[in-house]
Amino acid sequence: MSRFFRLYGKKRGHRMSGWWLAGRVGEAFWFAAICVLGVLSLSTMLVWQVLSPNTHAFPIASGFWLLVLISSSFIGIGAVGFFYRVLSVAYSDEHRSALANKTNDVKSTKTAKRDSLPPMVPNLQPFTDSPGVRLAFRLPGTRPETRELVLGSLFVLAWDALAMFLTVFAFGKLFSGKPDWFLTLFAVPMFIYVGFRVTHWFFLGFLRATGIGPTTIEIDDLPLTVGESYKLSLVQYGRLAVKKLSIALVCEEVATYHFGTDTRTERQEVFRREVLEQGRCRIDWGRPLELVCEFCLPDNAMHSFQSPHNAVAWKFIVEGEANRWPSYCRSFPVVVYPRGQKTNRRAARS
Amino acid sequence: MIQLLGFQPGYMPGDELKCHVQLQAIDPSSITAVETSVAWYTEGKGNEDLGVHFFQRLTGDTLHERDWSKPLLVESTLPESPLSYEGRLLKIRWCIRVRVYLADGTDMVAQEPFYLGTETKEI
Numbered sequence: 001m002s003r004f005f006r007l008y009g010k011k012r013g014h015r016m017s018g019w020w021l022a023g024r025v026g027e028a029f030w031f032a033a034i035c036v037l038g039v040l041s042l043s044t045m046l047v048w049q050v051l052s053p054n055t056h057a058f059p060i061a062s063g064f065w066l067l068v069l070i071s072s073s074f075i076g077i078g079a080v081g082f083f084y085r086v087l088s089v090a091y092s093d094e095h096r097s098a099l100a101n102k103t104n105d106v107k108s109t110k111t112a113k114r115d116s117l118p119p120m121v122p123n124l125q126p127f128t129d130s131p132g133v134r135l136a137f138r139l140p141g142t143r144p145e146t147r148e149l150v151l152g153s154l155f156v157l158a159w160d161a162l163a164m165f166l167t168v169f170a171f172g173k174l175f176s177g178k179p180d181w182f183l184t185l186f187a188v189p190m191f192i193y194v195g196f197r198v199t200h201w202f203f204l205g206f207l208r209a210t211g212i213g214p215t216t217i218e219i220d221d222l223p224l225t226v227g228e229s230y231k232l233s234l235v236q237y238g239r240l241a242v243k244k245l246s247i248a249l250v251c252e253e254v255a256t257y258h259f260g261t262d263t264r265t266e267r268q269e270v271f272r273r274e275v276l277e278q279g280r281c282r283i284d285w286g287r288p289l290e291l292v293c294e295f296c297l298p299d300n301a302m303h304s305f306q307s308p309h310n311a312v313a314w315k316f317i318v319e320g321e322a323n324r325w326p327s328y329c330r331s332f333p334v335v336v337y338p339r340g341q342k343t344n345r346r347a348a349r350s
Numbered sequence: 351m352i353q354l355l356g357f358q359p360g361y362m363p364g365d366e367l368k369c370h371v372q373l374q375a376i377d378p379s380s381i382t383a384v385e386t387s388v389a390w391y392t393e394g395k396g397n398e399d400l401g402v403h404f405f406q407r408l409t410g411d412t413l414h415e416r417d418w419s420k421p422l423l424v425e426s427t428l429p430e431s432p433l434s435y436e437g438r439l440l441k442i443r444w445c446i447r448v449r450v451y452l453a454d455g456t457d458m459v460a461q462e463p464f465y466l467g468t469e470t471k472e473i
Contacts, residue, residue, distance in 0.1 A: 092449050092457070094387040100406035118430035120401060253439040255396030266395055268439045300468065302435050307399035310392045310440045338431050338467065340363060 028085035035078025042071035120334050122306045134233045135293075137333040139217045139316065145209050149156050149202075156195075156202045163191040189264035208326055213238025213288070215318050215330050217247070223335040224314070226303060229296045232275065234288040234318065241323040245278040247316055249295060250331075251302070256309040271301065275316075303338040351460035352446050353421070359464040363430040368461065370421035371448050376458075378418045383451040384408045388426045390434075390466075393441040403429055433467030 045067060048055075087096060117124070132136040170184045213236065220231040234247055251271035257264055275295040283289045305312040316332040355368040371386060388404035404426035408416065416422070424446065435442040447461040 008382040076410060079390055093400055094385060094389055094402050094447060094449065095407065097400050097402040098391070100388070101402060101405075110451045119403075120432045231453050232447070255394060255439040257396050266439060268437075270438055302437070303431060303433065305435070305442070307401070307432075308390060309399050310394070312437070314442065338363065338433055340430070 006263055009125050020060050024085055024089045028082055028089070030079045031081030031085060033078070034074050035082055038071045038074025038076075042068065042075065042225075044271075045071070063266075069079055069208060118338055119302070120307055121245075121304050121337060123336050127333070127335055128222055132233070134222045134290075135218040135231060137195050137219050138221050139219060141215065141217070141330055141332045147207065149205055149209055152198075152202050152205060156198050159198055160195045163188075163195040198308070208328075211281070212240060212320070212322065212325055212328050215320075216317055217318070217332045219334070221339045223304075224297055226255065226297050226301050226339045227299045229294055231292065231294050232316070234289075234293075235293045236283060236320070238283055238288075239285050239324065240283045240291065242278070243284060243321040243323060244280075245289070245291075245318070245320045246274055246291070247318050249273045249274040249297075250315055250317050252313045252315070254313055257307045271298070273298075297336065303335065304336045352448060352460060353427055354446070354462060354464060359427050361463075361464060363389050363433070363467060365428050365429055367415055367424075367426050367446075367464070369424050369446050371424055372421040373418050373450065375453075376450065381413065381450055381454045382409070383454055384413060384422075385439075385447075385448050385449040385451075386422070386424050388424070388428075388444070389447055390432055390444045393443060394437070395439045401432075403456075415427075427464055432466045 022080050045064070049064075091099070126140060128137055132138040152164065152213065166183065166188050168187045170180060173180050174184055215237070216235045218233040218235075224230060232243075232247070236242070236245065249272070250269055253268045253270055255267070256266075273295070276291055276293040278289070278291055281289060302312050304314055312335045314334050316334065318330045318332070320329075321327045353370045355370060355373070361367055367388060373381070373384075373409070384407070386404075386406045386408075387402050389400060389402045391400045392398055406424070432442050434444055434471045443463055445461040446462045447459060450458045452458070460470075
């Protein structure tokens with residue numbers, strides 16, 4: 001009997017034992033039940049409210065609106081889940097993807113000239129927005145420490161405000177003759193100590209981020225094409241005694257996957273080429289370090305690729321070491337097109 | 351059976367892909383639909399992504415009027431990207447996939463891989 005009818009399935013690598021259709025139908029019923037529950041509860045509440053508002057258990061107030069919100073979310077989650085499961089049973093993966101392509105085609109003809117761009121390659125628009133001073137384009141940079149700094153500043157502000165509030169509250173009680181000794185002798189000093197340490201940490205990070213001046217990279221052409229040579233210009237501002245400064249062209253694979261209920265992203269560097277290296281030198285305000293170099297993309301390199309869960313990303317990484325400063329690293333993403341896309345470059349930019 | 355009509359299973363972007371699809375050892379009257387697609391998919395650590403470049407579904411009269419003793423010709427011009435790729439975390443594969451739906455509710459899948467582009471792998 002168990003051979004024909006199984007209550008549960010087992011995961012065997014990437015597939016499940018048992019009949020996949022039974023699982024999908026079960027999930028579809030589950031979401032349909034959630035949707036029906038939402039519709040019933042919402043309609044009951046609304047009809048009751050309209051026909052007999054005096055006997056309604058939840059008069060119009062926050063409780064009523066909360067129930068409306070919950071019922072509506074049940075309807076939304078149930079309907080979307082049901083629709084998605086039915087779609088996955090009724091259509092194959094390829095058919096669904098083809099339908100999605102058709103929708104995207106309609107969108108792209110309405111909005112932009114996406115047709116001229118190679119499929120699954122990131123959009124070039126954000127990279128060509130800024131014209132350069134020395135070369136054609138200035139690349140947009142990403143500084144990983146910026147997010148840390150913004151989040152850190154929010155945390156420091158919140159912690160210091162809490163410490164200040166507790167201090168005022170504790171002293172208020174002390175002067176009114178009803179002292180709270182635990183708060184005054186233990187909690188407030190601890191909060192002030194932690195507040196002092198996090199504020200110190202924040203200002204150190206702020207100094208690091210702003211003390212080393214900005215870095216700009218300009219390039220003579222975009223998008224990059226496999227096998228072609230390009231000219232690159234780097235300008236490092238600030239007041240530094242540089243020990244070492246280098247630019248590397250890096251290719252990274254990015255994979256996003258589900259691990260239990262978590263979504264994880266893993267990155268792996270698969271290509272690195274030093275395109276420029278500078279030894280000891282001095283940079284001053286008004287006298288930035290300017291470097292120019294040429295580089296070539298390898299013939300058999302992979303182009304930039306972006307899909308919902310996987311990517312191949314190219315970028316320039318500037319790494320520097322300076323006296324009295326911690327080493328720093330700034331990255332500048334670029335888009336690499338497959339070979340033979342030269343004719344489409346102008347169309348992609350416009 | 352899927353048979354690529356070329357000298358080797360390697361194509362360049364913009365090339366015309368031609369292949370013959372022939373159904374063998376299946377009773378044609380038990381077939382309810384046949385889907386033929388030219389698609390790429392990812393393999394590796396990340397969740398699988400799939401992109402369909404060409405899709406054709408035969409059902410109803412079109413399916414039953416067809417003489418399955420003769421091969422079905424599938425033709426498609428290949429796109430510029432994504433090129434086939436052999437990386438560490440990620441692999442991009444191209445294939446011609448045929449999915450046959452049978453009257454008992456089951457389906458059968460056959461696919462023939464091919465390579466799009468020159469050698470593009472992590473260096």
